Amino acid sequence: MKIRLENxxxxxxxxxxxxxxxxxxGSGELxxxxxxxxxxxxxxxxxxxxxxxxxxxxxxxxxxDATDIPVRDRGVGFVFQHYALFPHMTVADNIAFxxxxxxxxxxxxxxxxxxxxLLRLVRxxxxxxxxxxxxxxxxxxxxxxARALAVDPKVLLLDEPFGALDANVRRDLRRWxxxxxxxxxxxxxxxxxxxxxxxxxxxxxxxxxxxxxxxxGTPEAVCRDPQSAFVMKFLGDANVIAADVRDGRAYAGDVxxxxxxxxxxxxxxxxxxxxxxxxxxxPGIAATISRVLDRADGRRVLATTAAGEALEFDVEPERLxxxxxxxxxxxxxxxxFAV
Amino acid sequence: xxxxxxxxxxxxxxxxxxxxxxxxxxxxxxxxxxxxxxxIIIGVEAFAKGWxxxxxxxxxxxxxxxxxxTVLAALIAVPVNTAFGIAAAWAxxxxxxxxxxxxxxxxxxxFSVSPIVAGVAYLFVYGLQGLFGPLLDAWxxxxxxxIPGIIIASMFVTAPFVARELIPLxxxxxxDLEEAATSLGASGFRTxxxxxxxxxxxxxxYGVILCNARVMGEFGAVSVVSGNIRGQxxxxxxxxxxxxxxxxxxxxxxSASILAxxxxxxxxxxxxxxxxxxxxxxxxxxxxxxxS
Numbered sequence: 001m002k003i004r005l006e007n008x009x010x011x012x013x014x015x016x017x018x019x020x021x022x023x024x025x026g027s028g029e030l031x032x033x034x035x036x037x038x039x040x041x042x043x044x045x046x047x048x049x050x051x052x053x054x055x056x057x058x059x060x061x062x063x064x065d066a067t068d069i070p071v072r073d074r075g076v077g078f079v080f081q082h083y084a085l086f087p088h089m090t091v092a093d094n095i096a097f098x099x100x101x102x103x104x105x106x107x108x109x110x111x112x113x114x115x116x117x118l119l120r121l122v123r124x125x126x127x128x129x130x131x132x133x134x135x136x137x138x139x140x141x142x143x144x145x146a147r148a149l150a151v152d153p154k155v156l157l158l159d160e161p162f163g164a165l166d167a168n169v170r171r172d173l174r175r176w177x178x179x180x181x182x183x184x185x186x187x188x189x190x191x192x193x194x195x196x197x198x199x200x201x202x203x204x205x206x207x208x209x210x211x212x213x214x215x216x217g218t219p220e221a222v223c224r225d226p227q228s229a230f231v232m233k234f235l236g237d238a239n240v241i242a243a244d245v246r247d248g249r250a251y252a253g254d255v256x257x258x259x260x261x262x263x264x265x266x267x268x269x270x271x272x273x274x275x276x277x278x279x280x281x282x283p284g285i286a287a288t289i290s291r292v293l294d295r296a297d298g299r300r301v302l303a304t305t306a307a308g309e310a311l312e313f314d315v316e317p318e319r320l321x322x323x324x325x326x327x328x329x330x331x332x333x334x335x336x337f338a339v
Numbered sequence: 340x341x342x343x344x345x346x347x348x349x350x351x352x353x354x355x356x357x358x359x360x361x362x363x364x365x366x367x368x369x370x371x372x373x374x375x376x377x378x379i380i381i382g383v384e385a386f387a388k389g390w391x392x393x394x395x396x397x398x399x400x401x402x403x404x405x406x407x408x409t410v411l412a413a414l415i416a417v418p419v420n421t422a423f424g425i426a427a428a429w430a431x432x433x434x435x436x437x438x439x440x441x442x443x444x445x446x447x448x449x450f451s452v453s454p455i456v457a458g459v460a461y462l463f464v465y466g467l468q469g470l471f472g473p474l475l476d477a478w479x480x481x482x483x484x485x486i487p488g489i490i491i492a493s494m495f496v497t498a499p500f501v502a503r504e505l506i507p508l509x510x511x512x513x514x515d516l517e518e519a520a521t522s523l524g525a526s527g528f529r530t531x532x533x534x535x536x537x538x539x540x541x542x543x544x545y546g547v548i549l550c551n552a553r554v555m556g557e558f559g560a561v562s563v564v565s566g567n568i569r570g571q572x573x574x575x576x577x578x579x580x581x582x583x584x585x586x587x588x589x590x591x592x593x594s595a596s597i598l599a600x601x602x603x604x605x606x607x608x609x610x611x612x613x614x615x616x617x618x619x620x621x622x623x624x625x626x627x628x629x630x631s
Contacts, residue, residue, distance in 0.1 A: 072521050080519060084516050085519075097533075101524050101529050151524060
């Protein structure tokens with residue numbers, strides 16, 4: 001099922017949560033809405049679900065205008081951030097709920113068979129008799145997904161699906177959700193504030209800021225070619241270095257990088273920690289190491305430039321660096337944005 | 340290691356033995372004098388003139404009528420207020436609307452207002468000289484000094500009980516469960532019945548029990564609007580007062596013992612039902628048990 005949002009607007013009292021958002025989601029696509037809190041991503045998801053109504057614009061499911069279809073009839077599967085499992089029902093009853101209340105009558109045997117099938121799909125065979133309070137957070141999230149899938153939704157919507165889980169479970173569930181998605185091929189839209197999650201999971205990432213889409217594309221496209229300082233900073237750690245742009249080149253200390261398309265004048269260089277390196281004799285930006293943090297996969301160096309900018313970058317585990325050392329920060333690559 | 344286990348533990352807050360004993364002693368003494376002693380006195384005095392007198396008081400037509408009237412008031416006021424409480428709690432916790440805070444305050448008014456004030460207010464609204472008095476008189480409807488007045492006054496006094504139990508709980512539960520049920524295709528009524536109600540049933544039950552106890556025991560408001568006509572508009576609490584003023588202490592205590600018994604049964608029912616619900620039963624099909 002294709003979904004199309006056309007100039008959708010939502011205002012809460014005086015706060016414009018979503019400003020004129022248009023978005024196309026292809027059939028079977030897995031799309032992430034990524035943004036900081038207050039960017040309107042959850043509101044957009046809830047409007048697609050029908051849990052909120054838009055104040056303007058249209059939402060199409062296929063060719064049908066779904067803007068005013070109530071949530072009950074919209075045929076979406078919604079997975080809540082805190083699972084929203086019915087605490088007084090067993091796992092099996094939770095999953096069967098949608099089928100029991102459906103206008104399409106199914107007999108008990110058919111419902112039971114479907115529940116068993118879904119329990120197998122989410123790898124929770126044998127846990128059907130447990131209550132939500134008796135299973136782990138990751139298992140609850142999988143029950144929530146099975147429950148949403150039980151009604152054969154046209155669209156699957158997930159609100160911060162792994163937000164409440166610890167890091168390891170989160171990574172496992174992410175891969176697993178990806179597998180389920182390729183198995184079922186259902187159009188899926190999920191909301192997250194975790195860039196790693198969005199990049200790991202989605203076919204396409206839609207980045208939001210203040211109720212507007214600032215950039216969208218494949219994980220590769222948005223990572224390799226962020227089009228604004230906001231996207232650059234939001235997608236990962238970034239060092240900011242003041243620079244001057246002259247004739248399509250940006251200059252900072254002895255360093256010079258390509259800045260095609262940026263107007264002459266003051267600008268900022270953005271570089272990932274892995275884009276910087278340390279050298280004793282330049283050329284580069286003069287700096288002093290203030291601290292070295294040792295990590296399992298390398299050493300993170302905190303340095304301060306002569307201009308007082310704090311930089312963070314990674315060097316190999318074997319590299320001998322220590323606090324107080326003076327030298328030069330070199331640049332492998334950087335993005336330049338006008339100030 | 341051994342030093343760790345034999346070492347005298349430093350006292351925590353309130354762990355001082357003297358403090359602890361004093362506190363427990365004060366509480367026990369208060370419970371004994373304020374709650375237990377009067378209850379025992381009721382039992383003792385009720386039977387002071389023997390079992391025969393007790394029985395005669397209980398089966399006296401006036402007493403029986405008072406009991407019936409009290410039960411009738413409860414049978415009407417409790418379900419009505421339960422429905423009102425559920426509706427109010429649902430509206431306040433699941434919807435956003437203008438005047439919501441105001442409604443919350445209004446619901447609490449019967450708690451803060453003296454019941455006698457409520458009774459007097461009803462006099463001015465439904466009494467002969469009151470707001471609707473002439474109108475009601477013209478249609479020959481009797482509210483005051485009749486059964487409807489007693490029921491309305493009881494309802495006023497107990498209006499907040501169920502709502503007050505439900506609102507904090509439903510607020511804490513949020514709207515996620517209802518939204519989930521609706522997104523799965525459940526109707527509003529179905530959502531209420533199979534999702535909302537089972538999750539608030541113990542609070543609801545508690546509210547119903549409190550409401551019932553209060554309806555049966557209500558004195559102030561009812562005494563103003565009932566007119567105290569023996570065998571006609573006398574509820575059990577009013578009947579007790581009448582007997583007492585007639586110097587029939589044994590009779591008064593005998594009638595009081597009925598109210599006390601109802602109270603004790605109420606508490607037993609509540610504890611028993613809570614215990615039944617505590618061990619999660621697989622099928623939680625029947626919500627909203629009624630106890631009165």
